[in-house]
Amino acid sequence: MWAFNPSIPPIKREMPSRYRLEGFECHDCGFRSLPPRQVCPRCGSRNVSRVRLPRRGRVLQHTVVHSAPRGYEFYTPYVLALIELEDGTRIFSQLTDVDPEEVTQGMEVEAVLRKVRVGGHGGPVAYGLKFRPVLER
Amino acid sequence: MREVYVIGSGLTKIGNLWDKGLRDLAVEAGLAAMEEAGVDSVDAVFVGNMMSGILNAQENLGAYVADYLGLPGIPAFKVEAACASGGAAVVSAAMAIKSGLFDRVLVVGVEKMSDMTATEDVTSALATASEADYEMFWGASFVSLNALIMRAYAQRYGLREEDFGWMPILMHKNASDVPYAQLRFPITMEAYLSSPKIADPIKLLDSAPMGDGSAAAVLSASERRDGEGISVALVGFGSATDTMALYTREDLVELKGAKLAAKRAMEMAGVTPRDLQVLEVHDAFSVMGYLNLEALGVVEPGKASRLIESGDADRSGSLPVNPEGGLKARGHPVGATGVYQFVELYRQLSGRAGPAQAGSPELGAAMNVGGTGSNVVVTILRRVS
Numbered sequence A: 001m002w003a004f005n006p007s008i009p010p011i012k013r014e015m016p017s018r019y020r021l022e023g024f025e026c027h028d029c030g031f032r033s034l035p036p037r038q039v040c041p042r043c044g045s046r047n048v049s050r051v052r053l054p055r056r057g058r059v060l061q062h063t064v065v066h067s068a069p070r071g072y073e074f075y076t077p078y079v080l081a082l083i084e085l086e087d088g089t090r091i092f093s094q095l096t097d098v099d100p101e102e103v104t105q106g107m108e109v110e111a112v113l114r115k116v117r118v119g120g121h122g123g124p125v126a127y128g129l130k131f132r133p134v135l136e137r
Numbered sequence B: 001m002r003e004v005y006v007i008g009s010g011l012t013k014i015g016n017l018w019d020k021g022l023r024d025l026a027v028e029a030g031l032a033a034m035e036e037a038g039v040d041s042v043d044a045v046f047v048g049n050m051m052s053g054i055l056n057a058q059e060n061l062g063a064y065v066a067d068y069l070g071l072p073g074i075p076a077f078k079v080e081a082a083c084a085s086g087g088a089a090v091v092s093a094a095m096a097i098k099s100g101l102f103d104r105v106l107v108v109g110v111e112k113m114s115d116m117t118a119t120e121d122v123t124s125a126l127a128t129a130s131e132a133d134y135e136m137f138w139g140a141s142f143v144s145l146n147a148l149i150m151r152a153y154a155q156r157y158g159l160r161e162e163d164f165g166w167m168p169i170l171m172h173k174n175a176s177d178v179p180y181a182q183l184r185f186p187i188t189m190e191a192y193l194s195s196p197k198i199a200d201p202i203k204l205l206d207s208a209p210m211g212d213g214s215a216a217a218v219l220s221a222s223e224r225r226d227g228e229g230i231s232v233a234l235v236g237f238g239s240a241t242d243t244m245a246l247y248t249r250e251d252l253v254e255l256k257g258a259k260l261a262a263k264r265a266m267e268m269a270g271v272t273p274r275d276l277q278v279l280e281v282h283d284a285f286s287v288m289g290y291l292n293l294e295a296l297g298v299v300e301p302g303k304a305s306r307l308i309e310s311g312d313a314d315r316s317g318s319l320p321v322n323p324e325g326g327l328k329a330r331g332h333p334v335g336a337t338g339v340y341q342f343v344e345l346y347r348q349l350s351g352r353a354g355p356a357q358a359g360s361p362e363l364g365a366a367m368n369v370g371g372t373g374s375n376v377v378v379t380i381l382r383r384v385s
């Protein structure tokens, strides 16, 4: 079960979004989001295409997780954040390379590839783009 | 269109009920509801449940519950809408009666959580109500997603820490004399403020406990008056969805699905928020309770904490909210919760809520929320006498 143990097919399927921030853009209302979709959830348009989202943004809201779901205990305490990318697209991810106490609203962050889940003992590893404070501009 | 009446109800105590399994709970509540209704048969069973497959390795729950209830051959269905599964089962049953296909239907909400003994596993199971690949994948749980909502809500309206304490304080006070409630003890503001944070800014005392439980109701197309000539009708119901993931919403603190469900239910019932005299809201977290009250239209946005603080939401107040203690203290056996709310509303309107009786309301509403507001059910009951 994915909730407890990731398997290879979903890891492979989601790679474009999780490794490269491939999302979608609606050509009618302009809405952008992750992952790619066939129909815009805001306006219902099917006039959409894939788009590479920017790798930098800022923290809109965040929380520090002390009690983790199965498979994430190793990372506690960790920070989950609603992030607004430079083009205004909002995504959700985990912050990394930062002391949870030092995260502030509006903090500039950039995507960096990190390990996210390991499927059980010796199972497949799921990676994804977490976000860390911007090191240089 | 045909009317729908509530003619019987049953429920179990909520808690870590090690001696009772999924089937024991469902049968206890189901039989109690049929007995109260004075019937020994129904036309169909609708089972509200979220996680039996994950927690109990038991799907096919319609057949399972029908079998153990000793109702062989009858149509039976499991209805799932995350934490709103119970409400969704009630609505499914009501639709079946209104369609004319069935005359009398049993609704059973059940969740058996304590068989999964590791908190991390239950947290994971609950998180399956979020977006698996883009929320849960990052280690999100229901607590952390609600934490984002709470922080945004507090900032929007300039609320302080203690403003969120009024909800759990009232819930604990209300549950303290409710026999079937899980947490039957009062808490103080000091206890609330010093309660540990489980996902900042959400404290342990903002959160509903995990527990096992089952609640059931019999719905019927035929009225059944009690000794005092009172019956209770389901006069309105509405369901609505919002985006699965929190991050795709325009505004974190607007529960669009909850507003839509409330609007639909009130339109069907032909009532306005001002007409409601008792409420059951989904306070899985304090902030969610507040957002429910605002989505129902009984308070202005940002003013829900003041409604609770003022005492108006007490059992003796002008608009009692969760007189039995709500999810926070009565308990939150996830897929059963919506049916608990429905049964409690029914008992309030028929004057059979025991120590929890909040005056003699004639019209009330229950709001049952799935996910972070992604699937919401509102039901409205009216006393007929």
Ligand SMILES: [Zn+2]
Pocket (backbone or CB within 6 Å): A026, A027, A028, A029, A030, A031, A040, A041, A042, A043, A044, A045
């Ligand atoms: Zn669009």
